[in-house]
Each structure stands twice: as C-alpha cells, then as structure tokens.
Amino acid sequence: MNIVSKDEKKIIGRRIFRDNDQGELPITDSQLLVKREESAMSSHVPIATTRSASGIPTARLAVWWVIASEIVIFGGLLACYLLFRLRHESWMYEAAHTNTVAGAFNTFILLTSSLFVVLAHKAAEARDTVSAYKYLWYTIGGGGIFMMVKAYEYTTEITHGFTMFKSVFWSFYYTATGLHGLHVLAGMLIMAIISRDVKKGENLHRVEAIGIYWHFVDIVWIFLFPLLYIAK
C-alpha cells in the first residue's frame, strides 16, 4: 500500500468495498485490510489473496493477465492467417462463400450480450443481485444464440462441401472460429456458475471479472468477422 498515492488510496478503498461481500462501510482502507486479514486467518483464504499492493483488485488483475496470454494465442493464429492471405489472392474466392449476413447478425448479438454483462456489473456494484442475475442470464442467452447461428453456418458450409480440408483458408476458418466458439462456451459456463453465487449474494466482484473476459471474447470476434467474412 505504501507505493500508492493518496488519490489512488481512495480508489482502493472503493474497490475493496466493492470486493467485500458483507457490504459494511470501510472506515479506512487500512482498518479494512486488517479486518480482512483477520477474517482470512479464520477461513481458508490466504492473506495473500486479500492484499492489494498494486492497488488493483487481485481478481481483476489476474483476468487481465489471462487475457494478455489469450491475446497472443489468437494474435499468433490471426498473424499466420494474414500472412497466408496476403500471399494467396485466390483465397478471396474461398472467402466469398462465408455467410456475411449470419456473421453480421452474430456480431450484433455478441455486442448486445456485452451490453448486458455491463448492466450485470452495474447491478452487482449496486448490490442489486436480482438484476445482476437476470442480466447475466441475458448474456448467456446471447452467447447461446451466437452459438446456434454458428452451428447453422457450419452445417450449411459443410453440406455445400466447404469442409476443413477444402483449402487452407477453410482450415483457418474452422480453427479460428472454432477456438473462438470454445471461448464463448467457456464464458457461458463460467457465467452460469457465477450467476449461482450472485443469486445468493456471494462473490459479487466476480461479475466484473467475467465481464472483462466476455468483452475480450467479443473483441476477438470483432477481428474475426472482417478478416473471415467481410474481406472477400
């Protein structure tokens, strides 16, 4: 805590309040920290987890690192695709067979679901667990529609002969959208687990964490959509 300025300390106090599920008002953040350290001693949560030397809550910090490592995974895949694409003009004839309308619709759905997760976060901050729960499930619903449209796309493409083996373009198409789809499914699953806690009013700070992740999944799609669908 020593390396943060006065102003930052105010913010930290607020964050800790937000992370604190019991909802009592922090008198000062150092008092609160002591309190949390005491409560950590009695439960299985290590004191380490309750500290915040950088001023950023631990859960949020960790999600950002998860995203950093995911960015290089998708970044590597997309860089490979781009380098191939620039050297193979013929790929535009392959890309002509992707369903732009379905892709655009999915973009709309995914962006809307991101709005819901923001609303869920806002509700969680206000400790309105009923709305937070509702908006989390709206987000999961958005993910579900996205996956159904994706399944429809895959089915039509495969039945029209555009399988993974037709050309390297289609290999990239299925690998990239498949990997992204897995991330959507993982996000939906984690959100469902978190929603259970939210209903009970526990671990409300996790809504923000999954929200950050969901935005990331969204942004990956924002890259995939033009690269695979629009660029014909």
Added chain:
Amino acid sequence: MSHTHQSFWSKYIFSTDHKVIGMQYFFTGLFMAMIGVFFVYVFRMQLAFPGLSIPGWGLVTPHAYNSLITNHGTIMIFWVAMPVLIAAFGNYLIPLMIGCDDMVFPKINRLSYQIFLLSALVLISSFFVPGGGFGGAWTAYPPLSAHANYNMTPFGAPLWLIAVALEFVAFLLGGINFVTTTMNARAKGMKMYDIPLVIWMIVIASLLFMASVGPLIAGAIMLLFDQLLGTSFYNVPGGGDPLLWQHLFWFFGHPEVYVVLLPAMGIVAEVITTFSRKKLFGYKTILYSTFVVGILSFFVWAHHQFIAGIDPRMANIFVVTTLIISVPIAEMIFCYMATLWGGSIHFTTPMLFGIAFVMEFIIGGITGLYLGSSGTDIYFHDTYFVLAHFHYTFVPIAVIAVFAGIYYWFPKIFGRMMNETLGHVHFWGTVIPFNCIFIPLFLLGMAGDHRRIYDYTNFPELNTAVLQHWRIFATYSLLIMILFQIPFIYNFVTSLRRGKKAGANPWKANTLEWVAPSPPPHGNFATLPEVYRGPYEYSVEGRKEDYWPQNIPG
C-alpha cells in the same frame, strides 16, 4: 489453524500450500531428469560404441535412437528446467521472499501442478504406444512431425504434442499466479526495488513465457489438426507452408531460453551476494538489463533458421539483433563479477556452484556469437558445435544453478544443513566432467560431426580414429558425471534426517524467507514481516553485524 490432523493425501498430494506444490514440482522434475539422463546415457553409449548391446537397454535401433534424442531434449527443457527453475523455486520462494502466507490463487496453483503431472504422464505413456515415442527432434519440424508416413510414430507424435500443449497450459496458469502474487501480495513496505532479484527474474520469465507461447499454442493446434485430421497448414501440396512452424516454434523457442536462464541468474544473484558478504553490484543495472533482454528476445528467433530458406536480407537483421542481445547479458555477468570483487568470499557449496554458473555460462554465451553470425552459422549449423553451445548454456542453467539453489535453500526447506564435504565432492565431480563432455563436442562439431547421425561407421570421412576417440572420451566423461551424482543423492537423503539443525537463518542472509522458521510451517510466518530496506544490505558501515535483514526496523 488446525492443519495438524490432515491425512497424508490432503497434506502432500492435494495440498494448496505453495511450499508443498513447489516440492511436488521439484520431485516430479527430478524424476523426469532421471529419465532424461537415462536416455542420454543410452544414446551416448550408442555413439561411442555403435552396435553395442547397452546395459539396461539392449541394442539401440535407429528408430529408438531418434526417439531417445527427441525425448531427452523435450524432457530436459519442458519437464526438468521449467518445472524446477520456475515452478519449484517460484512456488516455494515467491510467497516467502515477498513476505506473505501463500499464492493469491492456491487452488489454481494446485490445478497447474495437476495439469503438469498429467502432461508428464502423457509424455511417458507416449514411449509405450505402437510405433514408439516421437522421434522428430524436440523442435518437431513439419513435414516430418506432421505425417505418420514420415515420422513412423502414428501415436507417439500426437501424444508428444498433446503433452507439450498441456505443459504450456500448466505453466500459463502458474505464471499468472506468480505475476499476480508478486504484484499484489507483497509485504507492507516492500517497494519495487526491494524485491529480491530472483523473484524479479521468475516474474519476468513468466511474463516472457506468457507473451511468447501463444503463437506456438496456435501452431500446436494447427499441427495437431495436420497430424490427426489431415488439414494442410504445414503441407506444401495442400497450400500450406512448413516454414510457418519454424517461425512459430522459434518465436517461442528463443524467449524460452531466457525463460529458463533468468530464474537461474536470479538464484545465482542471491547466492553470490550472500557469500560475498557485500551489496549486489548494480541491482538496477541488472534489472533493466533483464528488461532489455526480455524485449530483445522477441526479435532474434530467425537466427535458428539461417539455412532454412529465409531471405538472406532478413538474416542480416537477425544477426544484428542477436549480437545486440549479448550486450545486456554480458552486463549482467559483469555485475556479478563486480559483486565478487573485494567481497569476503565464503566458498560454500552453493557459492561454488554459483561461481561455476557464471564461468560456464560465459563459454556458452561466447560460442553463441559464432552461431548468431549467419556467415559462420552456415558451416556450424546442425553440427555438434551447436549442441555443445546450447549445452554450455542449458547445463549451467538447469544443473549448476539448480544445484546452487538446492544447496542454498535446503536448510530453509528441510530445516537441516547439507554436508559440505560431500557437497564439494559433488561440485568438482559435476563441473569437471561437464567440461570434459562438451569441449570435445565443440571440437567434433568443428570437424564436421553432424548432430543427427545414429552410427558414424556409415560415414567414412567422419569415422576416423581421432574423432571416434573424442566421442568415447565424451561418453566416459558423461558416465563419470552421472556417477558423481550419487554423493549428492546420498547427501540429500541423509541430511534430511541427520543433518545439523539449521535454525532460521544459517547463512546470515537478508531476504524475508530467512525470517520464517526452517522449515516454514503452513502460513509461513508467525507474524507477517514488514520491509524496511532492499534485499542486499551486507557489510553496511557502522553496523555491528555484516548483514541487515529486510524486516529489521531502523
């Protein structure tokens, strides 16, 4: 805390305590090292005495030879160097040295070990499937690695790849934990420049790993699809390009060298400072050099591919970046030597290993300049010169620095001192044979010995008496080095029970782990320490004692 009545399983197998997880990584790494050493014993015997039925193995077929060298490399890097240097030391030391009770995510930490264990089991299982273990070198270049028709290991190759991918996942989880813990869970008063260098180095190494492994994970998925489904990412007739894998692999593979080097450098910094009884020379210089190394390591990868058909103009650029990266590394080494200068040096076993690390690594670094220059690399490429060069870097890292760390922290981990005499025997018996193995291999490489030859009798110009003499000399040196590990194991096992009681701070060192009792209990500290100064305040003028622990006020 009621942790005294735990069963064996919850205490040692499914524990979330960072110290237990560190030890799990350590002993798993040690077990894998034994497999890796057994493999090198078998194939070095085959090279020295081709066609001999090797005790403990039998006749080595060409197919088995390829599998042995591939898995020796894979195991030593991914299942020995990484788990021991980063995961074992990182898990054990980070919470202790930053003064808290555990990692911030203990359950993720346990998950990371479990995934790592699974990856080791998958790799070991790949040796016993029909067709045998993968034999396409640890670099796994396609098309050799992509098609069972070429590598003849329809099951071994995918299992190898899955094992490596699982291992990456384990280390990503562990790395996120390390970075987050160090950023958020530091003791009160511990500022940026109060963090011991070994912790900095492990954290920077985790960041490097995180930033470089992504493209290879994507590449591994693509290679797995090529192997199992029949896509053509790396297949030229299908529209793919095998060179893509080389770029993805080395974009990870070169930072990976620094991923394992940095923790070793950190361990040696701790050891050298403690036993010189002198402040570490240039803490910030070393730290900033490490940042520069980390950044530059992303711009040197193509020096592994000079003769792979890349554009020669691109090769020029990579020669320049490669030669530049030796500058910050040299700077760090100079700082270590300057730390020794004028210190009152105690030649304990960890100190001997620490100094040996610096000396041997210099040889590894300097021979790297020959390989980083594309002109000389054209000749040296794929010879034993390359092999000797990277063993002169990796053996100091994964063997010598690890031993320095083990001898240094053994009293903390197990509460008892190791025997110094046996330690000295082990030291000389490790370092002298190590040089006797690899100096001849430099000479063999310069004479034209190609790396991937199973039996030199088929190559008349390489099958001369002089060259064969050096091959036999290297193999005998290896056997001696292996035999001299027996005093270490004996020392380790007997010291566990009969060693002298260590006390909390046997080396009179400054960092926070020495504040905790030895061995540290669950929760580490009786009262969590606060930090008042940097970690290397030795022999401060005006103080009665020559050390000044970080947690002592005033």
